[in-house]
Amino acid sequence: MQCAVEIQDFNGSRRLRTSEKSPQKPSYTMPKYKLEYIWLDGYTPLASLRSKTQIKEFASFPTLADLPLWGFDGSSTQQAEGKSSDCCLKPVAVYPDITKKDGVLVMCEVLMPDQKTPHPSNSRATIPDDPDTWFGFEQEYFFYKDGAPLGFPKGGFPAPQGPYYTGVGYKNVGSIARKLVEEHIDICLAAGINIEGINAEVAKGQWEFQIFGKGSKKAADEVWLARYVLMRVCEKYGVDVEFHCKPLGKDMDWNGSGMHTNFSTKFMREKGGKKYFEKLMAAFDKYKDEHITVYGPDNHFRLTGLHETQSIDKFSYGVADRGASIRVPHSFVNSEYKGYLEDRRPNSAADPYLVAGRILKTIQSVPTA
Numbered sequence: 001m002q003c004a005v006e007i008q009d010f011n012g013s014r015r016l017r018t019s020e021k022s023p024q025k026p027s028y029t030m031p032k033y034k035l036e037y038i039w040l041d042g043y044t045p046l047a048s049l050r051s052k053t054q055i056k057e058f059a060s061f062p063t064l065a066d067l068p069l070w071g072f073d074g075s076s077t078q079q080a081e082g083k084s085s086d087c088c089l090k091p092v093a094v095y096p097d098i099t100k101k102d103g104v105l106v107m108c109e110v111l112m113p114d115q116k117t118p119h120p121s122n123s124r125a126t127i128p129d130d131p132d133t134w135f136g137f138e139q140e141y142f143f144y145k146d147g148a149p150l151g152f153p154k155g156g157f158p159a160p161q162g163p164y165y166t167g168v169g170y171k172n173v174g175s176i177a178r179k180l181v182e183e184h185i186d187i188c189l190a191a192g193i194n195i196e197g198i199n200a201e202v203a204k205g206q207w208e209f210q211i212f213g214k215g216s217k218k219a220a221d222e223v224w225l226a227r228y229v230l231m232r233v234c235e236k237y238g239v240d241v242e243f244h245c246k247p248l249g250k251d252m253d254w255n256g257s258g259m260h261t262n263f264s265t266k267f268m269r270e271k272g273g274k275k276y277f278e279k280l281m282a283a284f285d286k287y288k289d290e291h292i293t294v295y296g297p298d299n300h301f302r303l304t305g306l307h308e309t310q311s312i313d314k315f316s317y318g319v320a321d322r323g324a325s326i327r328v329p330h331s332f333v334n335s336e337y338k339g340y341l342e343d344r345r346p347n348s349a350a351d352p353y354l355v356a357g358r359i360l361k362t363i364q365s366v367p368t369a
Helices: 177-191 216-235 266-270 274-286 288-294 330-334 352-364
Strands: 002-008 014-020 032-040 049-057 070-073 086-097 103-111 134-145 195-200 206-214 240-242 259-264 317-319 326-328 341-343
Touching: 032 086, 032 216, 049 216, 086 177, 086 216, 103 216, 134 216, 134 352, 177 195, 177 206, 177 216, 206 216, 216 240, 216 352, 259 352, 274 288, 274 352, 288 352
Parallel strands: 032 103, 317 326
Antiparallel strands: 002 014, 032 049, 070 086, 086 103, 134 206, 134 240, 134 259, 195 206, 259 341, 326 341
16 A cells, blocks of 8 residues: 655655555454353252353354363362362353353363263263253242241241232232342343243242253253353342242241153154053152152152142152142143153252153153054
């Protein structure tokens, strides 16, 4: 590119001189993404969510293949001893986070220091998976503030259950809860987390969201991420999320919290049949103890035979029966025993990886021929 420049001679006369000038290259800086790595710690009987952020430059929103492994101190999360504390985070799912500029939610598995072997606390790595098995999780929980469910009077109790389920109005849901759940919906939808709905539940301060997913791992990934998002939303309002299945105690006349799990396979949706259904229910009965083992801690407080539950030591199924272990929808029977079923035993604190994995394992034990 030529540039004309005015110069002055020693004698004071002025003239123009043309010079060659290289064009300037536009400067470009790649966006710096905030990668929030999220994982489950090693606490028992219930793992907690953990997270930490690293900043990385990418030309565009990172894919799973772009994301590096990342180490952390497992001695602070009940996943290693101090003398050998290194653990490794392996990204397994990635979603945008609209709460931050260039924010990224990264769900991770925990690996041993060899960066290959799943850590013993890694409940995701070893479960069976099948994209044709669909899951719908109904995640119940309580909002808690100052040691009590949101809306409970200090040192006392609100009016008995009845008006709170799907309730409307300040006296039923208060002034904060709906703001929390609607903000939660917006963040999940923007991230691509497949949240399908919310509602106020039976007890004061109790709510539910629903997640649908295809495959045990993907569906459970999104439950854990939706839990994480909800807890993050609540931080700025000074509210906690209580996932314990019976936070008010087993003897109180208030509903507990579940994570009812709807499920279907391709065979159940397309062929089904009463004979197969009866074999499937026999398998669920046979493995009822194995299911209860992974259906969440303290479930004996909740599965008492009261408050729309079956007793923890029994297995039953029934059409539209919310007091059964497995609820059979009318639509299932009317479609010649095709469609989905609902396992009502998983509680609100259960690990959805283990729940989905156990359900699929039992289904796979039943021949379809």
